[in-house]
Amino acid sequence: MNRILLLLILCLCCGEACAQYVTNLTLLKNQFLTGEPVVAVVSVTNRSGADVIVGGHGAPDWLQFEITQSTGQRLSPISIGSEEPLTMKAGGTTTHKVELSGGYSTANLGTFTILANVLHPISGQYFMSNKVRMTITDSKPNMFDQPFGVPEGFSNAGRQRRYQVILFRELDDLQLYCRITDDRSGAYIATFLLGPAMMAVQPQISIDVHNKLHVLFLAMPHVFCHVVVNPDAKVHQRTYYRDPEGNRPTLIMTNSGANVVGGEPFDPAAPAPKGKSLRKASERPADMTPVPKAEK
Known part of the structure; x- marks a missing residue:
C-alpha cells in the first residue's frame, strides 16, 4: 500500500514538473558547412502558473544545448546565460534566437541531433525541448582562394590569412x-x-587595396548583391542593385577601394510597387472613340 502511495506521489510530482514549460526548438536551416555558426530559435511557453525570471548578473545559466552524434557520442553541452534578467510571463510565450559559435564549432563532420534544456529556477530543474537533426559537411574553395595580410587597425594585425569563397548546393539552391x-x-x-x-x-x-574582400553576385533575377568583408572576418557592408536592361552592375577596383558601376540601388525589404490598375471607360483620352459593336 505504501509503495502504491509513493508511486502516485512521484507520478503527480513528475506531472507538475513536466507542466512547467512547453519548449520548442527550431534551426534556421539544417545543413551547415564546417565552422559555420548554428542559429537556433527556442520558444518557451510558461505553464507554471506564475511569472518566472531567469538570467541576470550572477544568476546560473538558464539555457543549455545538448548535441549528440549519430554514433551516440555526446559533445560537451553548451550553457548560455544573460546579464539582464528575462521574465517569462505566466501563460506567455517567449522566443529566443541564439547563435552557437565560439563555445561550439561545427568542426566535426556528420549528422547530429540537438535539443535545448530550459531552467525553471524555482524547482532548479531543466526542461527539455524536441530534438532537431542537423548535418555538418564541407566543401573546398571552388570560387576564390587568395592570401592576404591583416592590416593595422584590425585585431591580429600582421597575421597571414586567406579569403576563400565557396559555391555550395543546399538541396535545390546554390549558396x-x-x-x-x-x-x-x-x-x-x-x-x-x-x-x-x-x-x-x-x-x-576581388581584394581591394585595404585587403577587404569584395563579392558581387546575382542573388535573384535582375538583382545583384555586393558584399564587403573586413580582414577581421566581419561583414562590413551589404548592398543590392537592380539590373535595368542594358545596364548590368559591375565591380570596379580603384585606388581607394572598389566601386559598383551601373545598375540602380535596390532595397529588397521595400514593399513592391503597386501594379497599374486598368483604366475606366470614363478615363479614356478624348481623341479615342469607342469601337462600334459588330452587327448580328
Whole structure:
C-alpha cells in the first residue's frame, strides 16, 4: 500500500514538473558547412502558473544545448546565460534566437541531433525541448582562394590569412559562402553565408587595396548583391542593385577601394510597387472613340 502511495506521489510530482514549460526548438536551416555558426530559435511557453525570471548578473545559466552524434557520442553541452534578467510571463510565450559559435564549432563532420534544456529556477530543474537533426559537411574553395595580410587597425594585425569563397548546393539552391582561414595552419577562423546565388552571371570577386574582400553576385533575377568583408572576418557592408536592361552592375577596383558601376540601388525589404490598375471607360483620352459593336 505504501509503495502504491509513493508511486502516485512521484507520478503527480513528475506531472507538475513536466507542466512547467512547453519548449520548442527550431534551426534556421539544417545543413551547415564546417565552422559555420548554428542559429537556433527556442520558444518557451510558461505553464507554471506564475511569472518566472531567469538570467541576470550572477544568476546560473538558464539555457543549455545538448548535441549528440549519430554514433551516440555526446559533445560537451553548451550553457548560455544573460546579464539582464528575462521574465517569462505566466501563460506567455517567449522566443529566443541564439547563435552557437565560439563555445561550439561545427568542426566535426556528420549528422547530429540537438535539443535545448530550459531552467525553471524555482524547482532548479531543466526542461527539455524536441530534438532537431542537423548535418555538418564541407566543401573546398571552388570560387576564390587568395592570401592576404591583416592590416593595422584590425585585431591580429600582421597575421597571414586567406579569403576563400565557396559555391555550395543546399538541396535545390546554390549558396555562396565566405571562409577565412589561417594561412600557416589552415585552421578555420570564420565561415559564413553571403547569400543565395544564381550562376547565370559569374560572380566578381576581388581584394581591394585595404585587403577587404569584395563579392558581387546575382542573388535573384535582375538583382545583384555586393558584399564587403573586413580582414577581421566581419561583414562590413551589404548592398543590392537592380539590373535595368542594358545596364548590368559591375565591380570596379580603384585606388581607394572598389566601386559598383551601373545598375540602380535596390532595397529588397521595400514593399513592391503597386501594379497599374486598368483604366475606366470614363478615363479614356478624348481623341479615342469607342469601337462600334459588330452587327448580328
